[in-house]
Amino acid sequence: MKFTVDMLETEARMAELIPTETLKYVGFEDGMIFCDIGAGSGIFSFPAAEISSNTVYALELNDDLIGFMDKKKSELGLDHMQIKKVNSENLPVNDDSCDVVMMTAVLHGIKRKVDLIKEIKRVLRSQGKLVIVEFHKKDQVAGPPLEYRMSPLEVKDIIEKCDFELEKERVLGENNYLLSFKVKS
């Protein structure tokens, strides 16, 4: 499915995901490095770049959404944002560099989930967090068909097998839930 800015930035979605508040809830603060995988139009990347003056990676595969983010980045003068095209599990990000890696409405669509989670572990600092936002596993109009959806248990199972442990869990609203993990010490 090809996503557009209009689909990603509906009023209802923004009201449920409340990006700035959600970033603060997971502990994201100034000075931290953020990596948004499947950033879309940047609903989390732009607020992250307003919170932190350090690097914000917005990784996306859709050229139209990359173009949208590039233009918005220039307009807002957010030079510390790095908007990059990715289309595989290889992230163009250094080892041990990120404080928060986030995937919102992305994990359920990734084919090689374990490979991507291992790659996320490579780019996270030892105290870093992996934040997953997914759709509730029920038949709803907004979001993917039921068979693609992942329950919190399914997400935890995959991520904990890659040596992460759950830190925070929150229902964001009618459509989405959030799980925040840290690397097992």
Ligand SMILES: C[S@@+](CC[C@H](N)C(=O)[O-])C[C@H]1O[C@@H](n2cnc3c(N)ncnc32)[C@H](O)[C@@H]1O
């Ligand atoms: C449902 S949209 C969510 C966008 C954004 N995270 C948000 O919540 O508004 C999923 C996005 O992930 C992107 N995507 C899917 N697989 C990807 C991959 N392997 N690497 C980078 N982006 C990917 C899609 O192009 C799409 O923009």
